[in-house]
Amino acid sequence: MTFSQWFLLFVGIQVIHFLGTFKLYKKAGRKPWEAAIPIYNAVALMKIINRPWWWTILLFIPIVNLIMFPVLWVETVRSFGKHSKLDTWLAILTFGFYIYYLNYFLDVSHINDRSLKPRTSVGEWVSSILFAIIAATIVHTYFIQPYTIPSSSLEKTLLVGDFLLVSKINYGARIPMTTIAAPMVHDTIPGLGKSYLFNDEKEKKNSSWINKFQFPYLRFPGLEKIERNDLVVFNQPADTLLNMNDFSPERNYYKPVDKIQSG
Numbered sequence: 001m002t003f004s005q006w007f008l009l010f011v012g013i014q015v016i017h018f019l020g021t022f023k024l025y026k027k028a029g030r031k032p033w034e035a036a037i038p039i040y041n042a043v044a045l046m047k048i049i050n051r052p053w054w055w056t057i058l059l060f061i062p063i064v065n066l067i068m069f070p071v072l073w074v075e076t077v078r079s080f081g082k083h084s085k086l087d088t089w090l091a092i093l094t095f096g097f098y099i100y101y102l103n104y105f106l107d108v109s110h111i112n113d114r115s116l117k118p119r120t121s122v123g124e125w126v127s128s129i130l131f132a133i134i135a136a137t138i139v140h141t142y143f144i145q146p147y148t149i150p151s152s153s154l155e156k157t158l159l160v161g162d163f164l165l166v167s168k169i170n171y172g173a174r175i176p177m178t179t180i181a182a183p184m185v186h187d188t189i190p191g192l193g194k195s196y197l198f199n200d201e202k203e204k205k206n207s208s209w210i211n212k213f214q215f216p217y218l219r220f221p222g223l224e225k226i227e228r229n230d231l232v233v234f235n236q237p238a239d240t241l242l243n244m245n246d247f248s249p250e251r252n253y254y255k256p257v258d259k260i261q262s263g
Helices: 002-025 033-035 040-048 064-078 085-093 098-105 123-143
Strands: 144-148 163-167
Touching: 002 033, 002 040, 002 098, 033 040, 040 064, 064 085, 064 098, 064 123, 085 098, 123 144
Parallel strands: none
Antiparallel strands: 144 163
16 A cells, blocks of 8 residues: 555544544543544543553554454443443444444443453453463564574574574564564464465455555664674565475465565
C-alpha cells in the first residue's frame, strides 16, 4: 500500500471508532469529540477502561496490535458492565462492532473503579498468556530472535542445526513488512502451514488484495555497522520454499521479504 492508502485506512479506522464510541465517551465523563481525535482518542480510551496510557503505543506496533485490538474491545464492554462470556465472545467475533450495540441501543453505565483482577482462574491464565505473548513478540521482533543454522556454509564455525540467539539491535531491527501474521513465529506454524496472510503465488502476488497490507522495507538505526568477519543472519536470496526441510514442494512460494527463510 502507498502512504496515501495507509493514511486513508487510518482515517477510516478513526471514523469507525468515533461512530461506535462517542456516546460511551460521554457516559464515561469525557467529551464526545475526544473519540474523534487520532491517538488522543486512544489515550482517552485507556483512561476510560482504567488501563495505562502506554498501551496506546502497543496499538502501533505491527503484529502486537493484532492482539491489542481484541483486548481493547473486551476491556471496553467490561468497562460498561458487560462481563459475561457471551459479551466477551460477541466483542471478539464481531470485530468490536458489538460496541456499536452498546453505544446506540443499550442504556449502559460506566464503571469508574472497575476491578482489573480477572474474575475466574481461566481469565487470569488468559491475561497472563496474552501479556507473555505481547512481551515475547516485542523482544522477538525488535531485540533478539532465535535461529537454527539451515546450511553447511559455515561448518568450520557453526554446524547445521546449531541453535543461536541473534541480536537485532546491533545492526538495526527491521520493521515487520507483513502486518497480518501470527506472533513469535517466522513463516510457518507447525502443523498448520503459513503463519501470515499473503498470497505467495507468482501470478497473484502483485494483484491480490490481501497483499496490499504490506509496509515498505524499513529499519531502525543500528548500534554499529557490519565489519569484516562478522557473522550475520540474512534472508536467502532466492527462497521459494514453504519449508526449508522440504526441497520438493508442490509449487514455488514467492514470499514477502520478511518471511523469506534466513541463512
